[in-house]
Amino acid sequence: MGGNSDMKLIDENGIRIDGRKVDELRPMKIEAGVLKSADGSAYVEIGKNKVLAAVYGPRECHPRHMQNPAKAIVQCKYNMISFSVSDRKRPGPDRRSVEISKLISEAMEYVVFTENYPRTSIDVYIEVLQANAGTRCAGLTAASVALADAGIPMKDIIPAVAVGKVNDQVVLDLNKEEDNYGQADLPIAILPRTGEVLLMQMDGHLTQEEFDKGLEMGVKACNEIYELQKDALRRRYAVVNGETDEESKEADEDVTEEA
Amino acid sequence: MNNESTTRELVLPGDLLDTGTMKPGEGTYVQDGNIFAAMLGIKNVKSNFVNVIPLGGRYIPAPGDMIIGKVIDIGPSNWLVDIFSPYPAPLHVNEVPWRVEFGDTARYLSVGDTLLAKVLSVDETKRVQVTMKEQGLRKLQGGQIVEISHSKVPRVIGKNGSMIQMIKTYTNCRIFIGQNGRIWMDGSMDDMVNAKRAIRMIDQGAQTLKLTERVKEFLESVYRKEE
Numbered sequence: 233m234g235g236n237s238d239m240k241l242i243d244e245n246g247i248r249i250d251g252r253k254v255d256e257l258r259p260m261k262i263e264a265g266v267l268k269s270a271d272g273s274a275y276v277e278i279g280k281n282k283v284l285a286a287v288y289g290p291r292e293c294h295p296r297h298m299q300n301p302a303k304a305i306v307q308c309k310y311n312m313i314s315f316s317v318s319d320r321k322r323p324g325p326d327r328r329s330v331e332i333s334k335l336i337s338e339a340m341e342y343v344v345f346t347e348n349y350p351r352t353s354i355d356v357y358i359e360v361l362q363a364n365a366g367t368r369c370a371g372l373t374a375a376s377v378a379l380a381d382a383g384i385p386m387k388d389i390i391p392a393v394a395v396g397k398v399n400d401q402v403v404l405d406l407n408k409e410e411d412n413y414g415q416a417d418l419p420i421a422i423l424p425r426t427g428e429v430l431l432m433q434m435d436g437h438l439t440q441e442e443f444d445k446g447l448e449m450g451v452k453a454c455n456e457i458y459e460l461q462k463d464a465l466r467r468r469y470a471v472v473n474g475e476t477d478e479e480s481k482e483a484d485e486d487v488t489e490e491a
Numbered sequence: 492m493n494n495e496s497t498t499r500e501l502v503l504p505g506d507l508l509d510t511g512t513m514k515p516g517e518g519t520y521v522q523d524g525n526i527f528a529a530m531l532g533i534k535n536v537k538s539n540f541v542n543v544i545p546l547g548g549r550y551i552p553a554p555g556d557m558i559i560g561k562v563i564d565i566g567p568s569n570w571l572v573d574i575f576s577p578y579p580a581p582l583h584v585n586e587v588p589w590r591v592e593f594g595d596t597a598r599y600l601s602v603g604d605t606l607l608a609k610v611l612s613v614d615e616t617k618r619v620q621v622t623m624k625e626q627g628l629r630k631l632q633g634g635q636i637v638e639i640s641h642s643k644v645p646r647v648i649g650k651n652g653s654m655i656q657m658i659k660t661y662t663n664c665r666i667f668i669g670q671n672g673r674i675w676m677d678g679s680m681d682d683m684v685n686a687k688r689a690i691r692m693i694d695q696g697a698q699t700l701k702l703t704e705r706v707k708e709f710l711e712s713v714y715r716k717e718e
Contacts, residue, residue, distance in 0.1 A: 289549070292578070380504050380531050381531070383546060385504070385518065386505075387520065389503065426522075469531070
């Protein structure tokens with residue numbers, strides 16, 4: 233948020249510097265189940281953002297004092313790789329990544345049926361391989377696909393997107409230039425079925441009307457992303473769906489068999 | 492009353508399964524009278540219950556399950572058994588078929604031993620207890636362990652044990668399948684390699700058509716060559 237609004241980011245025709253309209257998303261690619269040794273994983277590309285998410289668990293929670301005897305805890309680690317930005321990022325957790333980790337894990341804890349797995353932890357690792365604004369949204373989008381891929385019971389898959397204000401206009405899905413030189417940034421994550429808001433932050437200033445317009449835009453875009461997320465999971469399990477088996481899955485109570 | 496679904500439909504978390512005529516089963520949740528899928532899996536309707544059969548996820552112990560465990564720790568009056576789930580299970584000396592003196596536990600089972608056991612009880616905080624005091628439950632000597640997803644165990648067994656019976660007859664291996672997704676086998680080295688490959692095949696193609704035939708073909712091709 234440079235506040236440097238004399239920079240021209242939207243032309244007279246309402247086209248942004250990367251050629252998009254104000255209410256257009258960046259090209260997006262989602263893939264589920266990309267990592268072999270994780271229980272669930274997902275890879276997301278939003279424009280120039282490249283994010284990898286891995287889910288492990290539910291597994292025994294360490295350290296022990298973090299365990300909750302009534303439910304599972306969701307632990308998230310958001311990390312930006314040193315080469316993900318143009319100036320080398322100093323590796324390791326910093327104020328920003330701790331904040332984002334907390335935010336994402338709280339959003340996910342709300343959708344996961346944590347009470348099914350008392351005393352365990354569900355670990356989510358988000359690695360930003362390349363950053364170009366909106367990585368927390370990309371991270372959450374990837375993480376929820378990874379959670380579903382891991383077979384963890386949850387209410388819904390959660391999409392996230394940012395809206396913002398650039399050159400006094402409300403725009404969708406900010407890119408790096410718009411984020412740096414724009415006037416406001418508002419990341420949103422929703423639960424698509426009910427419309428509940430799971431994550432919302434605001435950097436900069438928006439009037440009530442701008443906020444309402446941005447929220448409406450964001451919710452609409454979230455539903456688009458939601459379809460992409462579901463599509464990614466369906467593609468991953470397409471083999472499963474396309475062909476069914478002659479033997480009934482729920483058969484056989486005879487558990488063990490002697491030779 | 493038998494209204495089982497014939498087509499197997501892939502459902503994702505949050506998908507609407509039913510609008511209130513049926514009862515919510517496993518892997519589902521209810522909101523405003525509607526039933527939604529809680530996890531990724533296959534939709535299944537059985538005697539007026541909608542269920543979601545998971546495609547992955549961890550094994551959660553249930554009382555009565557036959558499982559294959561590994562000893563990971565020894566206490567003076569119990570062993571700690573890893574049962575391939577988020578919860579380790581203690582095996583108390585009273586639950587083994589031997590008379591064990593206090594502090595003498597290491598003489599009977601040591602760290603790394605594999606055993607066939609049964610889940611005795613699981614409480615609401617998922618504290619698990621296992622037992623070996625039942626016919627057929629014992630320490631497994633020799634052999635190898637293959638780990639697969641617990642949701643694929645029924646496929647490996649097959650209808651009325653057809654799949655596992657076939658693998659056993661072809662490979663001459665002794666095989667035990669635990670509900671937790673661990674499979675123990677013993678036989679000659681080559682046979683075990685073949686059995687392992689057959690199980691891997693089932694694990695990967697668990698939901699595909701004509702799996703039994705394909706596994707049979709594979710086993711036949713392997714054993715024809717050897718003769």
